[in-house]
Amino acid sequence: MAEDYEKGQVMKICTITCHDVYNVGASLQAYALQTYLKSLGHDVKIIDYKPDYLSKHYRLDVVGNPKYDKPFVREAYLLAKLPGRLHVLPRKKAFDSFTAKHLDLTRRYVSNEELKADPPEADAFFAGSDQIWNPLFPNGKDPAFYLDFVQQGVRASYAASFAVDEFPQELREVTAQYLSRFDHIAVRETSGLSVLKTLGITNAVTVLDPVFLLDRDNKVKVIGNPVHNLEVKDLYLKQMTGKISPGRDRIKTTAKAINSEVDFGAFSKSEEKTAVFEIENTGDNPLVILDISTTCGCTTANYDKHPAKPGERLRIEVRMTPKDTGFFDEIVTLKCNTASPVKVKIRGQVQ
Numbered sequence: 001m002a003e004d005y006e007k008g009q010v011m012k013i014c015t016i017t018c019h020d021v022y023n024v025g026a027s028l029q030a031y032a033l034q035t036y037l038k039s040l041g042h043d044v045k046i047i048d049y050k051p052d053y054l055s056k057h058y059r060l061d062v063v064g065n066p067k068y069d070k071p072f073v074r075e076a077y078l079l080a081k082l083p084g085r086l087h088v089l090p091r092k093k094a095f096d097s098f099t100a101k102h103l104d105l106t107r108r109y110v111s112n113e114e115l116k117a118d119p120p121e122a123d124a125f126f127a128g129s130d131q132i133w134n135p136l137f138p139n140g141k142d143p144a145f146y147l148d149f150v151q152q153g154v155r156a157s158y159a160a161s162f163a164v165d166e167f168p169q170e171l172r173e174v175t176a177q178y179l180s181r182f183d184h185i186a187v188r189e190t191s192g193l194s195v196l197k198t199l200g201i202t203n204a205v206t207v208l209d210p211v212f213l214l215d216r217d218n219k220v221k222v223i224g225n226p227v228h229n230l231e232v233k234d235l236y237l238k239q240m241t242g243k244i245s246p247g248r249d250r251i252k253t254t255a256k257a258i259n260s261e262v263d264f265g266a267f268s269k270s271e272e273k274t275a276v277f278e279i280e281n282t283g284d285n286p287l288v289i290l291d292i293s294t295t296c297g298c299t300t301a302n303y304d305k306h307p308a309k310p311g312e313r314l315r316i317e318v319r320m321t322p323k324d325t326g327f328f329d330e331i332v333t334l335k336c337n338t339a340s341p342v343k344v345k346i347r348g349q350v351q
Helices: 024-039 073-087 089-102 112-117 169-179 190-198 230-241
Strands: 012-016 043-049 105-109 124-127 154-157 255-257 261-267 273-281 289-294 299-303 313-320 326-336 342-350
Touching: 012 024, 024 043, 024 089, 255 342, 261 273, 273 326, 273 342, 289 299, 289 313, 299 326, 313 326, 313 342
Parallel strands: 012 043, 012 124, 043 105, 124 154, 261 342
Antiparallel strands: 255 273, 273 313, 289 326, 299 313, 326 342
8 A cells, every 4th residue: 555655755657548549638647647746756657557448549550441451442542542641640649759759658558468477566556647538549448557467556536537427337347346445546537536436436526737736847746636735726727727726915914713613413315404604804904805716516506796994804605515425525725815714514424
């Protein structure tokens, strides 16, 4: 398990993803995750996994449409496609150059069976990121991307994506078996958490795609999900739009939560619960709530948009709509024009 490694100890890590499919996003996410792990001082390699279904890009002998894959018709099809395919070969060359220069790869593997027969040695294996678990494509059904070949070491995923809201029924049993062997699971979208719950996995988390975590010097800035982490949201906005989030330069004040926790107790999954919080302006300047984030997709919040004068209060209404049963303990973060966010909590048990 990862907890067995002391902080600062160098680990040998292998990642597996669709790293070489001539797609900008795919190449950058592979590079970013490797760069982050290396920034922690670890020895990191990307498993150079290229099964046949991921090896047909830019090939001059591939017939894309089965109806043309017939004697004589095939040759005519390839001849007609040749000029266009030759025209885009410089793009392939650029991707190949990036891969050779920036991605630190293992030897080439072409099947899960080959990986199982001679797996790379590592203390930990990461699946992800990107749509490696998309069931609409062959990679989403490939046991290799579920770390089926791993014999020893920590199994984990980072920012893996299913890219669907509902996982196919016929694939659920086998996929659940693969994922049940993971030590840690982190997915890219909150919809992925819902998919995982249908597979019996309830201890997963969401994280931001690694491409947004590097600055211009390829230094890792922060890790998290912009929906649930306001610091990550600031970084996301800055990198996507070049702008910082509103309110960064507002005049500061101080504030405190009048009631910081609400316990709903036990209630039915069919019920919707609402908690009301108030924060008081304890400073000398107007208090404004700039944004709110929650740690769960089943929690939403509404709040007073007007400024509160010193001594006045602002009201926040938090609504909990259960999606599953069990205990919950969720934090609601209120970003205000204060030195640090104000945090309140809701808790309870859904039956």
